[in-house]
Amino acid sequence: MSPGGDPSEERVGYEVADRFGDDEDVHIGGVASLGDVPSPFGGERDPDPCSLVIFGVTGDLAHRKLMPALYDLGCHGVLPFGTTIVGYGRQELDDDELRALLQGSIDDHYGADTIDGSLCERILLTPRYVQGQFDDPEGYARLGAVLDDLDAGGTRGNRMFYLATPPSQFGVIVEQLGASGLARKGAFDAESARGAGVPGWTRVVIEKPFGRDLETARALNLEIADVFDERQVYRIDHYLAKETVQNLLVLRFANGIFEPVWNRRYVDFVEITAAETLGVEHRGPYYEEAGALRDMITPHLIQLFSLVAMEPPVAFDADAVRDEKLKVLRAVRHIPRHLAARCAVRAQYVQGVVDGDGVTAYRSEERVAPDSHTETYAAVKLLVDNWRWQGVPFYLRTGKRLARRVTEIAIHFKLPPVLLFREPAGGGGLQANVLVLRVQPDEGFSLNIESKLPGHGTALQPVAMDYSYGTTLNELPFSAYETVLVDAMEGDMTLFTRGDQAEEAWRIVDPILDEWAGKPQREIPIYEAGGWGPETADALIAGDGHTWRRP
Numbered sequence: 001m002s003p004g005g006d007p008s009e010e011r012v013g014y015e016v017a018d019r020f021g022d023d024e025d026v027h028i029g030g031v032a033s034l035g036d037v038p039s040p041f042g043g044e045r046d047p048d049p050c051s052l053v054i055f056g057v058t059g060d061l062a063h064r065k066l067m068p069a070l071y072d073l074g075c076h077g078v079l080p081f082g083t084t085i086v087g088y089g090r091q092e093l094d095d096d097e098l099r100a101l102l103q104g105s106i107d108d109h110y111g112a113d114t115i116d117g118s119l120c121e122r123i124l125l126t127p128r129y130v131q132g133q134f135d136d137p138e139g140y141a142r143l144g145a146v147l148d149d150l151d152a153g154g155t156r157g158n159r160m161f162y163l164a165t166p167p168s169q170f171g172v173i174v175e176q177l178g179a180s181g182l183a184r185k186g187a188f189d190a191e192s193a194r195g196a197g198v199p200g201w202t203r204v205v206i207e208k209p210f211g212r213d214l215e216t217a218r219a220l221n222l223e224i225a226d227v228f229d230e231r232q233v234y235r236i237d238h239y240l241a242k243e244t245v246q247n248l249l250v251l252r253f254a255n256g257i258f259e260p261v262w263n264r265r266y267v268d269f270v271e272i273t274a275a276e277t278l279g280v281e282h283r284g285p286y287y288e289e290a291g292a293l294r295d296m297i298t299p300h301l302i303q304l305f306s307l308v309a310m311e312p313p314v315a316f317d318a319d320a321v322r323d324e325k326l327k328v329l330r331a332v333r334h335i336p337r338h339l340a341a342r343c344a345v346r347a348q349y350v351q352g353v354v355d356g357d358g359v360t361a362y363r364s365e366e367r368v369a370p371d372s373h374t375e376t377y378a379a380v381k382l383l384v385d386n387w388r389w390q391g392v393p394f395y396l397r398t399g400k401r402l403a404r405r406v407t408e409i410a411i412h413f414k415l416p417p418v419l420l421f422r423e424p425a426g427g428g429g430l431q432a433n434v435l436v437l438r439v440q441p442d443e444g445f446s447l448n449i450e451s452k453l454p455g456h457g458t459a460l461q462p463v464a465m466d467y468s469y470g471t472t473l474n475e476l477p478f479s480a481y482e483t484v485l486v487d488a489m490e491g492d493m494t495l496f497t498r499g500d501q502a503e504e505a506w507r508i509v510d511p512i513l514d515e516w517a518g519k520p521q522r523e524i525p526i527y528e529a530g531g532w533g534p535e536t537a538d539a540l541i542a543g544d545g546h547t548w549r550r551p
């Protein structure tokens, strides 16, 4: 605590040892306290302290993502002092056991001997545990008593419910939060809380995927709307919380050179790729239910698409940005079910070699049906019926056990109308300019342009103008889950999905899901692990005269 300062104003922040990576996100885990860190959209980060109630605190997400992210927020110096973790779950634990569990998550991530013990002390404070089933009203009564107790302390009466549970439990928990009075409908910020006569705001953070299709997403939205005001609801897309994705908005709208060419006159096509080298790991049962389209295309890649394709918002506030995203989603051309095969491809991996190691087929993975038809690869072609994008295809693809782990957005520009120069050395034709935004790993972007080969004549060679966060700014960005947590604590909804957006994303893919579900008995196409997906995906894009990048 700063001398004479208000403890509730203090930010947790210490210098700690080293930098570490993560399989999906970069976690800082070691940059010196940065004090007040600028928000990506201007201003300083100023999150409120709160009771952070984690449903599913014993799960994988809490262990691998949330606890390291909270620790990183401490390292960044932005975790508000007073924030207290409350775990709710069915396991028999006490407060001390929860503390050990959470501490173990941080230790596992960073190594017990490298983390800053005093920082952990302060992040964890005295976590509280409430034992109960998700549908047990008495459990919520006990939770309410703990929260009342914490309201009187450093949380300033603010409450954030984080639903880190299987999606099947979202509706159950929301209903119980409503029935128990814990939802405090309408109290989305300090002012509305005062109006509602409660001591602080209440927000609910909902993990992905949001529904299984349009019908279930609508039903879940209705259940939520019964209990919460939309301004209290933070539907997560942690991809949107990645630094490069936020930078996409800055790149487009804070630079004069991109927006004039960001349209059908100059852009040939756009690729959005989320490729993983991992298989399903221990998440077989979840993945069997979800598949690549539900797991990645709807919650993440369609959201990335909407940021690339949307019109400039009138302001950088949550509703202005989300209104534009919704508008472009609405402009996506309907894919009739009978044409789904022309616009979408699915496949499943068989055994192969990834990063030099032999890996098994999806059907041989732990807790996966030996005759499973679940797709581990999906590619979708979208067309947008508006003035900016008419005729420009957007190709979205994702897959597990591919050749490289990479998430990127590639904007392919058209070739110049007349070629004055010789073919590049080695032939291969003139390369069109490509702007690549690397979302992960090695966040940054590059612009590929043609250049003259040194020497006589005017032979051409493609070169890249490259910008990388790690080297250019010598600073690692916030991890996605740090951004998710701090934005929700600040009440900044810009990067969270609004209910209508979630439904619109399902509207786009629903006919594809219906078509695939109608043909379960048909053999699903396969691709070899360690490659770049099935031949049918190449054909999807080759039909338009394009080829996928091999990043």
Ligand SMILES: NC(=O)c1ccc[n+]([C@@H]2O[C@H](COP(=O)([O-])OP(=O)(O)OC[C@H]3O[C@@H](n4cnc5c(N)ncnc54)[C@H](OP(=O)(O)O)[C@@H]3O)[C@@H](O)[C@H]2O)c1
Pocket: 055, 056, 057, 058, 059, 060, 061, 062, 064, 089, 090, 091, 133, 134, 163, 164, 165, 166, 167, 169, 207, 208, 209
């Ligand atoms: N894991 C990831 O990398 C990841 C990434 C992005 C998004 N997500 C999303 O995050 C959410 C959680 O995923 P996860 O991987 O953490 O799942 P998980 O490991 O299966 O954990 C789920 C948690 O929910 C609890 N739970 C499950 N069913 C329950 C029930 N019927 N009653 C009471 N408790 C129950 C589990 O408690 P027990 O310990 O008692 O079983 C556990 O704490 C999902 O929506 C997922 O899509 C996960």
